[in-house]
Amino acid sequence: MKNIVIIGGGIAGVEAAIYYRKEGFNVELISEREYLFIYPTAIWIPVGTTSFENVAYPLAKIAKVHGFTLLIDRVTGINARTKTLILEQTGERSVEYLVIAIGAAKMKHPGLEHTLSICGAPEQSLLLKEKIDALIAKGSGKITFGFGGNPNDQSAMRGGPGFELFFNLHHRLKKLKIRDNYEMTFFAPMPSPGARMGEKALKMMRTLFQQNHFTTRYGKKIKYFENDTIVFEDDSRLESDLIMFIPAGNGSDMIQSSDLPQNNAGFIRINNYCEVEGVEGWYAIGDAAALEGPDWKAKQGHIAEIMARNAAHNSAISQGLKSGEKKGYHNHLSILCVMDMGNGAGFIYRDDKKALLIPMPIIGHWMKIGWGWYYKLSKIGYIPRIPGM
Structure with missing residues (x-):
């Protein structure tokens, strides 16, 4: 053997x-x-x-x-x-x-230690929970989420989990009836983050951002991070009580x-x-x-x-x-993603022939939860593996 x-x-x-x-x-x-x-x-x-x-x-x-x-x-x-x-x-x-x-590995931005990432070391997910719980206890604040790109390899950019956590946090704040007390901003150095998912997905994201009163800071390269601030290439600043940032892969x-x-x-x-x-x-x-x-x-x-x-x-x-x-x-x-939003999801698919986005209110969230259990149980042979999943 x-x-x-x-x-x-x-x-x-x-x-x-x-x-x-x-x-x-x-x-x-x-x-x-x-x-x-x-x-x-x-x-x-x-x-x-x-x-x-x-x-x-x-x-x-x-x-x-x-x-x-x-x-x-x-x-x-x-x-x-x-x-x-x-x-x-x-x-x-x-x-x-x-x-x-x-x-x-991750691209090394100056001041990256002042950020937390949902795609970083697993322990950072717990640190994010601590930060979020503290902000909720405070009752108000400024929240900024974003991701970066790698000019040498655009396939290493990972923004989907950032969008998912952003929507899930929005949903939690709404359930607590305190969403209006928080400024929520998404930032990225590219002019249209998420564009590779296809035009339909991009239009839906824009609509959702408008409906949920999110602000954006797109198209400006990140110069460095401070403890409570993002500084962009034009020296403009974005203050924040919580910076969740996903650097591109390297x-x-x-x-x-x-x-x-x-x-x-x-x-x-x-x-x-x-x-x-x-x-x-x-x-x-x-x-x-x-x-x-x-x-x-x-x-x-x-x-x-x-x-x-x-x-x-x-x-x-x-x-x-x-x-x-x-x-x-x-x-x-291909691009294949069930983008969870806490109270639903969007099914996104793209290949050389087509780009699809199918909204899945309510059921989409439970489908992603179900996938998580399916993934674990199939890995240990409790249930059969479905081809392509």
Whole structure:
């Protein structure tokens, strides 16, 4: 039986571990965290409608069900030429066959420590809850949410969770009958944030912002953050009691300091089959990989899972465990999102042929909650996996 090492215990890494086992590999998953953090449902932690424990799912439980080995350690170095990893606790080791699924780092804005992110370290979701609870206890305040872009790789921009948490917080304040006491502003350096979702989705967002009395600060680059202020490139200032900001993704320092092939943003260059360019037997998937495709392409969880399954399939062919044709990710690129708003949702889909937005009042919110339970239960085999979900 062939051996494979997977680094990264997120959505891409866990999917890879499950499917490499299905293909007949001995699998070792290396993760610096003991749990899989389900970021799509983390939006409800800060507003108190779910708990951290419901979002952080034990990796050991998944490993036991699927029969792969779990090692909790942090990768601090990687060398493609010698095919070696350096681990913080267990030192250097050779790895002939590897899947890199360590996710992305974040763009480093001056003063970023004065912000919190719903897409950052899992613990920040709890810090956001503390901030929000304190603002509610205060009874009024200024709230600013935003996200940034990476000029070297626009696919690394992630704004959807910011919009979702923004709407969920608005919904909570309305339920408490104190919404009118808060100024809520959304900011982004691009003139039309969310444009890659398609014109229909963009128009709906504009309408919702107007209906809910949100203000915006679009089209101005961020110069730096202060403790209670965002300073833009023209030196204009936006004061805030709570700054939630999602920086765009960037290649991790470890990857950028390695000899792995990279694009200008520090993501690992791969071919259509997720094979790392020039390194036989190594794959990169999910946010760590440089995506190729249309301008609107986006790094999302369902794409990461497709890449994981394809990598397992392609590895099995390359290692002689099965016959058939390799599978690529290019023809699966799409934007797929159920954008939760606390009291409903919008189903958003885009590919090369169409861009859809379907409003789902009330039921959409419960559908996303249902997806969260489905995701966890399917990962441990309690319910069957639905193709494409």
